[in-house]
Amino acid sequence: xxxxxxxxxxxxxxxxxxxxxxxxxxxxxxxxxxxxxxxxxxxxxxxxxxxxxxxxxxxxxxxxxxxxxxxxxxxxxxxxxxxxxxxxxxxxxxxxxxxxxxxxxxxxxxxxxxxxxxxxxxxxxxxxxxxxxxxxxxxxxxxxxxxxxxxxxxxxxxxxxxxxxxxxxxxxxxxxxxxxxxxxxxxxxxxxxxxxxxxxxxxxxxxxxxxxxxxxxxxxxxxxxxxxxxxxxxxxxxxxxxxxxxxxxxxxxxxxxxxxxxxxxxxxxxxxxxxxxxxxxxxxxxxxxxxxxxxxxxxxxxxxxxxxxxxxxxxxxxxxxxxxxxxxxxxxxxxxxxxxxxxxxxxxxxxxxxxxxxxxxxxxxxxxxxxxxxxxxxxxxxxxxxxxxxxxxxxxxxxxxxxxxxxxxxxxxxxxxxxxxxxxxxxxxxxxxxxxxxxxxxxxxxxxxxxxxxxxxxxxxxxxxxxxxxxxxxxxxxxxxxxxxxxxxxxxxxxxxxxxxxxxxxxxxxxxxxxxxxxxxxxxxxxxxxxxxxxxxxxxxxxxxxxxxxxxxxxxxxxxxxxxxxxxxxxxxxxxxxxxxxxxxxxxxxxxxxxxxxxxxxxxxxxxxxxxxxxxx
Amino acid sequence: xxxxxxxxxxxxxxxxxxxxxxxxxxxxxxxxxxxxxxxxxxxxxxxxxxxxxxxxxxxxxxxxxxxxxxxxxxxxxxxxxxxxxxxxxxxxxxxxxxxxxxxxxxxxxxxxxxxxxxxxxxxxxxxxxxxxxxxxxxxxxxxx
Numbered sequence: 001x002x003x004x005x006x007x008x009x010x011x012x013x014x015x016x017x018x019x020x021x022x023x024x025x026x027x028x029x030x031x032x033x034x035x036x037x038x039x040x041x042x043x044x045x046x047x048x049x050x051x052x053x054x055x056x057x058x059x060x061x062x063x064x065x066x067x068x069x070x071x072x073x074x075x076x077x078x079x080x081x082x083x084x085x086x087x088x089x090x091x092x093x094x095x096x097x098x099x100x101x102x103x104x105x106x107x108x109x110x111x112x113x114x115x116x117x118x119x120x121x122x123x124x125x126x127x128x129x130x131x132x133x134x135x136x137x138x139x140x141x142x143x144x145x146x147x148x149x150x151x152x153x154x155x156x157x158x159x160x161x162x163x164x165x166x167x168x169x170x171x172x173x174x175x176x177x178x179x180x181x182x183x184x185x186x187x188x189x190x191x192x193x194x195x196x197x198x199x200x201x202x203x204x205x206x207x208x209x210x211x212x213x214x215x216x217x218x219x220x221x222x223x224x225x226x227x228x229x230x231x232x233x234x235x236x237x238x239x240x241x242x243x244x245x246x247x248x249x250x251x252x253x254x255x256x257x258x259x260x261x262x263x264x265x266x267x268x269x270x271x272x273x274x275x276x277x278x279x280x281x282x283x284x285x286x287x288x289x290x291x292x293x294x295x296x297x298x299x300x301x302x303x304x305x306x307x308x309x310x311x312x313x314x315x316x317x318x319x320x321x322x323x324x325x326x327x328x329x330x331x332x333x334x335x336x337x338x339x340x341x342x343x344x345x346x347x348x349x350x351x352x353x354x355x356x357x358x359x360x361x362x363x364x365x366x367x368x369x370x371x372x373x374x375x376x377x378x379x380x381x382x383x384x385x386x387x388x389x390x391x392x393x394x395x396x397x398x399x400x401x402x403x404x405x406x407x408x409x410x411x412x413x414x415x416x417x418x419x420x421x422x423x424x425x426x427x428x429x430x431x432x433x434x435x436x437x438x439x440x441x442x443x444x445x446x447x448x449x450x451x452x453x454x455x456x457x458x459x460x461x462x463x464x465x466x467x468x469x470x471x472x473x474x475x476x477x478x479x480x481x482x483x484x485x486x487x488x489x490x491x492x493x494x495x496x497x498x499x500x501x502x503x504x505x506x507x508x509x510x511x512x513x514x515x516x517x518x519x520x521x522x523x524x525x526x527x528x529x530x531x532x533x534x535x536x537x538x539x540x541x542x543x544x545x546x547x548x549x550x551x552x553x554x555x556x557x558x559x560x561x562x563x564x565x566x567x568x569x570x571x572x573x574x575x576x577x578x579x580x581x582x583x584x585x586x587x588x589x590x591x592x593x594x595x596x597x598x599x600x601x602x603x604x605x606x607x608x609x610x611x612x613x614x615x616x617x
Numbered sequence: 618x619x620x621x622x623x624x625x626x627x628x629x630x631x632x633x634x635x636x637x638x639x640x641x642x643x644x645x646x647x648x649x650x651x652x653x654x655x656x657x658x659x660x661x662x663x664x665x666x667x668x669x670x671x672x673x674x675x676x677x678x679x680x681x682x683x684x685x686x687x688x689x690x691x692x693x694x695x696x697x698x699x700x701x702x703x704x705x706x707x708x709x710x711x712x713x714x715x716x717x718x719x720x721x722x723x724x725x726x727x728x729x730x731x732x733x734x735x736x737x738x739x740x741x742x743x744x745x746x747x748x749x750x751x752x753x754x755x756x757x758x759x760x761x
Contacts, residue, residue, distance in 0.1 A: 093730050104755070115730050121712065122758060124734045147636050148731035170730060 011204055015197050022194045029183050036179060040171065041140050041153055047086065048138070048155035048167050051094075054082060055157065062159035066098045069108050069119070076109060076119060083111020093170035096157070097123060105129065108165055132156050133163060143173075150176045221289040223267055224274035232288050232296065239298075241351060242343035244286070245307040247297035248355040249277065249314070252333040252367040254293035265325050269332060273318055280314045294359075296352070304340045304372075311336045311370040319368060333368035335359055340372050350382070353436075357382060360435060383421070383433045389442055391421045391428075397449050398422065399457070400614035401465065404585055404607045407598055414464035414498060416607060417454045418614045419446065439472065447473050451483060458496045461617055466498040468530060474501075474513045487523045494524035500551060501529050503541075510544045517546050528585070533569055542580055550577045552603070554588030561593050574601050640670045643726055643733055648677070650753045651706065652687070661686035663694055664710060691722075698722075706745055712736070716761045723747070724756070736761075 052062075058079060059068055069076050083094050095110040095117060105125050107117035117123055132139045132154050143149040155167040219231035227235070251257075251273060258266040270293065277287055277295060290296040299307055318334040337359030342351035362371040383391075391397065398420055403412035421428040437443045447469065454467045473479055487494040499520065507513070517527050528549035529541060533556045541547065552573055559566040570586075577584045586598050589608030598606055652658050657676055661683045662668040667690055671677050680686045683697060689707045691697055695714060698707065698721045709715045709725035715736060723745060724737035735756040737749060742757065749757065 095730075102755075112730065117729070118716075121761075122734070122736065123729060124732060124756070143731070145639065146731050 008204055008208060011197070011201055015201050018190070018194045018197045022190045025183070025187050025190045029180070029187070032183070033176065033179060037140065037151060040175075041138070041151075044091075044153045044169055045138060045155070048153070048169070051083070051086075051167055052155070052157055055079070055096075062157060062164050065157065065159070065164040066108055073119075079109050080111055080116075083109055084113055085111070087111050087113050089172060090175050091153075091169045091171050093168070096165050096167050098165045099133075103130075105166075129154060129166070132166060136163065146173075148173055150174075224271055224289050226274050226278075226295065227286065227288045229288070229290065232290070235286060235288075235298070236348050241298060241348050243301055244298035244342065245301060245304075246339040246342050246351055246355040247295075247299055247307075247311060248290070248337040248339075248352075248359040249273075249295040249297065250335050250359055250363065251293040251318075252335055252363075254332070257330075257332060261325050261330075265323075269323060272321065272323065273332075273334065276317045276321060277314060280310065280317055296355075307338055307340060308370060308372060311338055311372075315368065315370055335362040335367050336370045337362055338370065338372035350384075353382060357435060382431075382436050383428055385437055385440065385442060388421065388433045388437055388446075391423060392442070392446060392449060396422045397446065397453070399450060399453050401457075401463075401617040402607060402614040403612050404466070404605055405611045407595060407604060407606050410611075412611075413605065414466055415617060416466040416468075416500070416614075417450065417457070419450050444473070444476055444479055447476075448479055448482065451479075451486075454497070455486060455490070455493055457617060458493050459490070462496070463617060464496040464498065465617075466500050466528065468500045468502055470502045471507060471509075471513055474516050475509050480516055484519065484523075487520065487525065491523060494520070497524075498526040498528050498549065501527065501545070501547075503529060503531055503534070503538075507538070507541065507544070514545050521546055521548075531587070533573060539576065542582070547582055549583045549585060551585045551587055551607075554608070557586045557594060557598075557608075558588045558590065560597050567597070570603075571601055574603055578602065637666075637670050639733060640667070640726075641673055643735065644671060645674055646753070647708070647724075647726060647735065648674070648688070650749050651747055653750075655687070659685060659687045660690060661688075662690045663697065664690070664692040667692070667710065706747070719761050 055065075056062055058075065059065070069079075083096075087094050093110075093112040093115070095112060096108045097105045098108055100106055104122050107119055107121050107123060109119075110117045126141055128141050129139075136156055136158065138156070139154040141152045141154065143151065150171045150173045153169040153171070155169075156163045157165045157167055219227055219234070221228045251269065254266065254269070257269055270289075274287070274289070274295070277297065281287060281297065281299065284300050286298040288296040288298075299310060301307075315334050315336055318332065320331075322329045322331055337355045337357065339345075339351055339355035339358065342348070345351040345354065358371045358373065362369040365371070399417045400420055401415035401417055404414045404416060405412050419430055421433060434443070437446065450467060454465050457463070458465050487497070499517070521527060526548045527546055528551055529545075529547050530551045531553045532550050533553035550573065552570055556566045556570050560570055574584055583605065584603050585605040585607060586594075586603050587607050589595060589598065589606040589610045591610055594608075595606065595610065648658055655676075657678050659678045659680045660671055661680050662671055668679060671690070672679050683689050683702050683705070686705065689697065689702060689705055690710065691707060691714065692710045693714060695718055698718055703721040707718075707722045709718070709722045710727045711725070712727055712729065712734070715722050715725045715727075715738075719738055719741075721741075722738065723741040724735070726733065726735050728734070735753075737753070737757045738761070739757050739759045742749065
């Protein structure tokens with residue numbers, strides 16, 4: 001592009017130079033014409049002097065010239081003949097006129113070989129002729145509108161200070177044509193160069209246009225008309241995103257729309273939402289189609305409050321929009337994550353990732369939401385996959401253990417293992433690394449390492465320990481068979497191990513999971529369902545999987561003293577657990593008041609800061 | 618591209634027809650001076666080139682027979698000047714012919730030494746009860 005700009009600049013300079021040359025040629029022609037006119041008129045002056053001398057000689061005096069000539073037709077004839085000797089194609093008309101009492105110019109003599117005027121015939125001339133009576137000096141009149149005449153040279157014939165007559169010599173435009181013809185090659189040359197350079201310039205401009213058009217197309221998503229990821233790369237290279245708020249948008253349940261209505265409707269939804277986004281943002285804001293149904297927005301900074309208002313406006317606009325397919329209305333929603341403080345991140349990719357994490361939170365917490373960090377200090381920077389891998393390989397993985405306490409006896413009955421990563425200076429918590437490696441082999445590696453640590457700890461301390469596993473951990477063949485083999489070999493460990501199933505994923509392959517859990521249970525392990533009451537919580541899990549323990553979601557317990565609904569949910573869950581004969585554990589037990597409520601509800605076990613923070617065991 | 622060529626072609630035509638444009642303007646001035654109140658002036662024209670010019674004037678209607686015309690515009694054919702036609706307003710495009718047929722011709726417009734020249738004969742203007750506006754009076758000749 002830079003080269004193209006230089007090329008364009010060079011060509012423009014040449015174009016300007018040639019244009020100046022072209023205009024200069026025109027100017028030269030005008031100057032030549034003026035100079036030539038001066039030469040011609042200077043020469044004509046002497047000719048006019050001679051004619052005046054001739055008249056004086058023939059008429060003895062110039063007094064009453066019109067009267068004298070009227071009275072002597074033969075003299076007129078002779079003088080006309082004499083004048084006609086001077087007539088040439090260059091100045092074809094040589095004649096003498098006088099001005100009558102009405103101001104009309106009339107012929108006295110005419111030496112013209114053609115178009116000869118008769119004595120006393122009126123000739124209509126330009127009013128400029130009258131100027132000669134003021135100046136009393138020779139006068140040159142240019143004819144711009146007349147085709148055949150170039151200039152007329154007027155010479156006053158004066159006798160005793162009175163203009164008796166005017167000698168007029170008309171110069172043919174033929175003379176000027178000769179001049180034009182002489183300059184023609186030069187004019188043609190400059191015009192030719194001008195045309196060539198203009199043509200080249202047009203071609204270059206056209207090429208630039210094509211280039212810019214192609215570039216724009218390569219930077220634009222053809223479906224939505226928004227910028228694409230190639231543009232994002234250029235944008236991040238050339239702009240400081242600290243000047244923007246980073247918005248991450250994702251259409252909720254877009255896969256269902258595609259599956260239900262087909263890809264054509266899906267495309268229409270994408271186009272419409274892109275349009276709604278554009279409509280609700282300013283021209284200076286940047287919108288990028290980041291992924292399938294994910295959009296990225298860089299919104300020029302104003303105030304965080306304003307950014308949230310914009311996001312809410314967009315969310316509502318999408319929520320209220322009615323799509324119509326085959327006379328059937330449907331609507332969709334948008335989840336939005338906003339990174340209000342991108343300047344807090346060392347790398348731009350981390351700032352984007354953080355917006356994505358906030359979007360993920362919006363998705364997890366029910367969708368159709370705007371999620372943003374309220375304070376800059378609340379930003380928790382996540383680790384990159386490379387860093388996580390490095391820490392695992394360097395032995396930076398370790399566990400802390402939080403006791404699960406019998407509320408009645410206030411004594412720990414077991415401990416929940418909580419994974420941590422550390423480097424030389426910092427300790428990193430699961431919310432900083434788990435989401436980044438979820439569904440990757442690194443996640444499996446991490447789980448494997450935690451299992452090893454936990455089994456080792458059980459072996460060394462003899463304590464009962466819980467470990468968090470997701471459904472995909474159970475379905476992972478390598479992980480499952482390693483666990484099964486280890487526990488088969490060391491059966492004494494199995495009875496002191498509880499697997500806490502995380503309900504952050506939908507329960508797929510339930511038969512396989514149930515089968516594997518039963519196999520593990522046969523070895524003596526316990527199975528708990530973690531965070532029940534949030535995420536994908538579903539009572540049917542107790543029908544499908546062999547569950548021994550139910551851990552009630554911490555957020556419900558945290559609010560149980562203030563929120564009647566939380567209380568009712570916990571109450572219902574507890575009764576349900578009692579009815580089917582499984583134990584309940586309350587998480588996030590933080591104060592005495594909660595303990596009392598839990599006791600009243602008949603919940604036997606608790607875990608939380610009230611008892612102990614996670615520590616080494 | 619076709620438009621550009623059309624424009625250039627028109628420009629060239631306009632340039633070459635500058636003389637015709639002057640001629641048209643002068644005839645318009647003459648005819649409106651002679652007939653200030655007439656909305657359509659019927660004219661018979663001898664010279665085909667003048668016919669083209671006059672035909673481009675909106676209020677002029679060209680007729681094919683002198684007897685149907687309000688004005689005759691002759692060029693060199695004096696035979697057309699029958700006594701009957703002499704009762705009409707006759708304009709002429711030749712000074713010599715104007716002078717020769719000064720009893721019949723009302724006036725004329727002709728090119729002389731590359732300049733447009735206009736003449737009205739006072740006697741014939743009176744004959745047709747014509748009064749020229751002030752700016753045209755300078756072209757009235759009492760005799761030739």
